Amino acid sequence: MLILKFVHALSKALIAFFVGFFCLIVGYGNIIDYETNFAFVQHVLSMDDMEPFFDGKNIIHRAITSPLWHHILYNLIILFEIIAGILCVIGAIIMFFNVNKNNFSLGQAFFIGGATVAIAVWYFGFAVVGGEWFAMWANKWNGQMKAYTFSLFIMLSVIYILIPTPKNLQS
Template structure:
């Protein structure tokens, strides 16, 4: 029985730590976008205005008609992204702290649910926002400023962590699975 409690504690600690890492990542990305505002603003500006398309893509009036060249809209979109990153980071970090405070307690699952909400916002931001809207609608894949692979990497990693954090704990160990000694 004591070993089973230890196993659950390690799993809870691991899940809370992973949630902390993801929350920290999201907060750090948002923070970096504020302190180095212009670098990533230029990226958003280029993707939305579709002004740095690869030569093989030039003169495609059907897709280029999607371009948004209004700098005010670019600024608004960039702030929505930054606020989304910070909001997502705060939710994931809150979930992590709640899980740390609830290790081996039934309310640990509440922290898991909170993390699931934060991870969903992260997937919404990086997968839907960058990969779907930026990548497909604004054809970021044909833009010299292509962040699609990073968007897929971030969203897939966070989705995997959501699955891990929310999966049920192993609670029982058969006696023959215990190490000798």
């Protein structure tokens, strides 16, 4: 049973690492290839590349057209992606080194902090604010489905990582 408990805990640490590594790769990619996703953020905020079916005259006043604000908000997105990644990886490392110890929950706490930041970026930032406030759903630069996909995987990871060790694996 001890080996099963070890594998169970190791699995949680690995999933935490995968989420953190994902966040770090996304943030790093946005830094080294700044212009690619900056264009995405710029068009969504400006609401300037809407689909032909979208009238939007009642909400177009929400658009942010200042290039300065585009850069500020994009850099905040990158910053929060990196913070999420760092917290999740720290959590994973703590879990790895405490697989059969009481400090395992400290790693889980770090992971939950990072996952919360990640969900704030992709669910709240992209799906809610981008999707609804800036009508990204009607924009040719629509990233809502990716945002939902990222958010769902992260939320499922949170649930899995917080599930208690089954009683039959406890020693």
